[in-house]
Amino acid sequence: MPPLAHLDRASGAPVRRYERDRPDEMVYIDVKKLGNIPDGGGHRALGRAVGRRNLQATPTVSRNAHGNPRLGYGFLHTALDDHSRLPYTEILTDETKETAAAFLLHAQTWFAARAIVIERVLTDNGSCYRSRLWGETCARLGITHKRTRPYRPQTNGKVERFHRTLADEWAYARPHASEAERRAALDPWLHMYNHHRGHTALKGQPPISRINLPEQYI
Template sequence: MSHANAALTPRHRLKVARLVVDDGWPISDVAARFQVSWPTVKRWVDRYLSGEPMSDRSSRPKSSPNRTPRVVAKRCVSLRMRLREGPVQLAARLGIAPSTVHRILTTARMNRLSYVDRATGEPIRRYEHPHPGSLVHVDVKKLGNIPDGGGWRYVGRLQGGRNRAATPDKPRNQYGGPKLGYAFVHTVIDDHSRVAYTEVHDDETAITAVAVLHRAVEWFADLGVTIERVLSDNGGAYRSHLWRDTCEALSITPKRTRPYRPQTNGKVERFHRTMADGWAYARCYTSEQERRDALPGWLHQYNQHRPHTACDNQPPFSRLINVPEQYI
């Protein structure tokens, strides 16, 4: 493919050659018309006469005597996967320059350790289902409730403790301090579009999880999305008979991740991290209710306005078609 500053694209190169060969134009006149040099026109005319394509030739040399042997490159990748060492350490083992090791790892897309699975040492294999609703991920995020007046993250440990002690209508522990409890954020996120449905509850029981699933199915149905499969971890709510029977009644195939492998459910785990940064701990909330009231606004921003790198820097709603109020 021609570079950005090329005067002639492959289509215009063919036109130049045909004007000279087929129509009999002088080379100098064609060069003046297209504002290129005489040798440039001659080059594409010769290519046309010899039957060669008008696209750019590869600049790769026919031979590279100083190229790193393939055996060394394979061993470099193997050591990276097994030992998870950097270019300097691998260079000492292989007897080559660290820059060479970095080039090999970059070619293999292993130049960052974040690209390598910690458990297996193999490159991370990313996947995406072909259409919305083909698979949704579900999970629960546990957050500590905020005392009246603000939590310790923003007001400090001392004032945070005072706010906890002064929070009314809460049961007390054995030391006299209030039990603020936890907020359980139930999330259903579509694998293809990354559109998320979230509710906050005071527990993570099977009854609550099933109720969230029912409302999520209706919400996605209003967007024209039919849920076919649901992927969860091995929490008690998702291993219950109630969850299994509900999925069967909704014609949804339930699936669970392998134990101790949260990476399999990574899309919802990553969403929870984004949610924690953008909503849960984004600013100082003076009460738990204030934080919960802020969730619908942030979720609207995430689904319909916030650019998502997995969606080509477009919001998740951009992957849905003919959705009411899509651009509001």
């Protein structure tokens, strides 16, 4: 039997690793939606009764047409370089075409500061990525846009796998007393992931080790 580390956790299928020869060639982009945490903590950590009471008491809560409290979602937009597995993530308010296009601009600037000039991006077939604005933004940046085949989400599997790690090791790794507290922990976690956390596909080295920059030793 193959070691568990060599299998996909969701399907149990053997992992067949492939990657581009260098940074720049391909960046994967995807969005993960997370429910916001009420002040005092949510139901995952405290149970439904306490979580609901905290939800009712949170000042920023809204209500739907039936009067039920809603705290909304955070949308994690991530761009991940194929060769280095280096991710850039922002928590944004939605996944509209305007938000997605603005995120691409931010990601392009972030990667450029790390000597990665994005040549191609791969996304799913979400409406924001099929918009004219997204296409115009890619063209303005000199980026070729590719989309995954319908019903083949594994084509974008590296960024989806990163989102699973992000959920396990940041979003739900410990109880958070509020959404603000959880969000404040994101940047330190991303730094740890990029600079210090060993990656199986990189022979135990962190993603920044594949970028020839002095900051890889920070």
